[in-house]
Amino acid sequence: MTEITTVGVDLAKSVFQVHAVDGEGAVVLRRQFRRNQMLEFFQRLAPCLIGMEACAGAHHWGRELGRLGHNVRLMPPSYVKPYVRRGKTDHADAEAICEAVTRPSMRFVPVKSEEI
Template identity: 60%
Template sequence: MTIVFLGIDLAKNVFALHGVDQSGRAALVRPLVRRDQLLEAIAKLPPCTIGMEACSGAHHWARLFERFGHTVRLMAPKFVAPYRMSGRRGKNDAADAAAICEALQRPAMRFVPVKTELAQCRLAVHTVREGWMR
């Protein structure tokens, strides 16, 4: 099982993973991974390309995953939305992880650079300051 692309749907306590192999078939489908198990699960995988929707938590996880040799790509949620299935199996964590994995493989996809911890701290200060100015 060689996973080439892995989509992760981030949440508060339970995450969903969807990985595909060279041929594009689902090789890893884990719809329920607890927060305390996520880092261990990613550490066991051989280096691959991991995709997540960009948010403040995604930058933190991306820095951790890069320590294990993975390439992490963050995407704006509005670019992932067209790849979600609609209908009966529509919006759930597993479908979101599959959509992230699908969007990750698109050649024209635009990615968000992973922020350093210092950059995130600066952004937080500016956000708080902006709130005080209003």
């Protein structure tokens, strides 16, 4: 398998959409994961850049994936929206998140600690 360098995750209530690319931007993985499969997948993955839209659940996942050595970046949903190329679907959102997280002009939201 080609090494994954960047991952976009569209969070939902029970099924998460993952879009992953390699260093050249070629798509390596498009897949849905259930909540209980997420950590197992990312534990097997070499540390990489992970982007998610900032929402209540994103901070939990940001902390969990950060503990595994990944570089987690949260972005306001309104900043990701311009990168959606086609209809609003989980897959399209994950792809847009994956692209947006690599942009140098993107503004990020810090991952909140559990105490806050």
